[in-house]
Amino acid sequence: MQLLLRPEAEQELLEAQAWYESKALGLGFEFARAADAAVASALRNPLGHLRIDADFRRVLFRKFPYTLIYLPSPDELLVISFFHQHREPGVWLEQFSS
Secondary structure, eight states: OEEEEOHHHHHHHHHHHHHHHHHSTTHHHHHHHHHHHHHHHHHHOTTSSOEEETTEEEEEOSSSSEEEEEEEOSSEEEEEEEEETTSOTTHHHHHHHO
């Protein structure tokens, strides 16, 4: 299965990682590991995670208030957002639609 990241999702990930690293040395790395674990889980079982809207699904990060939002298809997994859970819930869908 091929992994694709929307440029906006990649930017969210990099910004969050930099923010955590600015708070404590090594915390950005831990955040990146949590993101990798979420993506790996989605790749292992693309249809096994909670459906949140239409065919979109989510994986919650461990230890961080983030959610991986993705759209699975038979041969690829499209990462829509690395979404902070304290943001307005529908914002990721608005960003994807625009």
